[in-house]
Each structure stands twice: as structure tokens, then as C-alpha cells.
Amino acid sequence: xxxxxxxxxxxxxxxxxxxxxxxxxxxxxxxxxxxxxxxxxxxxxxxxxxxxxxxxxxxxxxxxxxxxxxxxxxxxxxxxxxxxxxxxxxxxxxxxxxxxxxxxxxxxxxxx
Numbered sequence: 001x002x003x004x005x006x007x008x009x010x011x012x013x014x015x016x017x018x019x020x021x022x023x024x025x026x027x028x029x030x031x032x033x034x035x036x037x038x039x040x041x042x043x044x045x046x047x048x049x050x051x052x053x054x055x056x057x058x059x060x061x062x063x064x065x066x067x068x069x070x071x072x073x074x075x076x077x078x079x080x081x082x083x084x085x086x087x088x089x090x091x092x093x094x095x096x097x098x099x100x101x102x103x104x105x106x107x108x109x110x111x112x
Contacts (some may be wrong), residue, residue, distance in 0.1 A: 004028045008049055019049035026058055038062040046078075053091040054082040060098060069106045073078075 008025040012016060026041030029073035042059035045052055056079025076099035083092035 002032050019045040019052050023055045035066045052080055053079055053088045057095050069102055073102050
């Protein structure tokens with residue numbers, strides 16, 4: 001196992017567990033190509049901090065890479081709303097671009 005992943009996994013469930021830890025763990029899983037684990041870690045991050053727009057973006061990315069396009073679109077849509085509400089315009093724009101690309105290749109569509 002990747003030593004970074006192992007080190008982060010040891011912190012899960014402890015006093016330092018939180019959205020940032022789960023986000024970091026998700027990024028390490030993504031780098032390692034463990035897409036399902038990455039998606040689960042990012043999902044945990046947004047559950048712990050629903051206002052974490054970077055985690056929403058990463059969740060959409062991971063879900064898209066696992067082939068779950070409709071779930072990825074839903075994650076991006078939630079992330080866009082959160083980012084706009086927080087004034088994180090750049091994150092909202094990035095997620096809008098990713099969502100629109102997915103929508104073009106999907107029969108599910110996307111409503112902004």
C-alpha cells in the first residue's frame with residue numbers, strides 16, 4: 001500500500017478526522033488509480049463539510065472516472081450551488097465546464 005494512503009488511513013476515525021483529511025485521502029487514492037476509494041473519501045468529505053466546494057469538484061471528477069455520470073453531474077450541480085453561495089466563482093465556473101462536458105456526452109442532461 002502507498003505509504004501516504006496508509007498514514008492518512010490511520011487518522012480516519014481519530015480526533016484529526018475531518019473533511020480535509022478525507023479530501024487528502026481521496027486525492028491520494030485518485031493518484032493511485034483507486035477510483036472507488038477516492039469517490040468514497042470525497043463523499044465522506046462533503047458529508048463532513050457540505051460547504052467544501054473543492055471536495056464537491058473532486059467528487060464529481062472521481063464519479064465521472066468511475067463511469068457514474070449521472071452521480072457526477074449531481075455532485076457538480078451541488079458543488080456549483082455551494083461555490084456560488086460562498087462566492088467561490090472560480091470553482092463554480094470550473095465545475096460548470098466539467099458538468100457541461102458530461103452533459104454533452106450523457107442522456108441525463110444538466111440543468112444549471
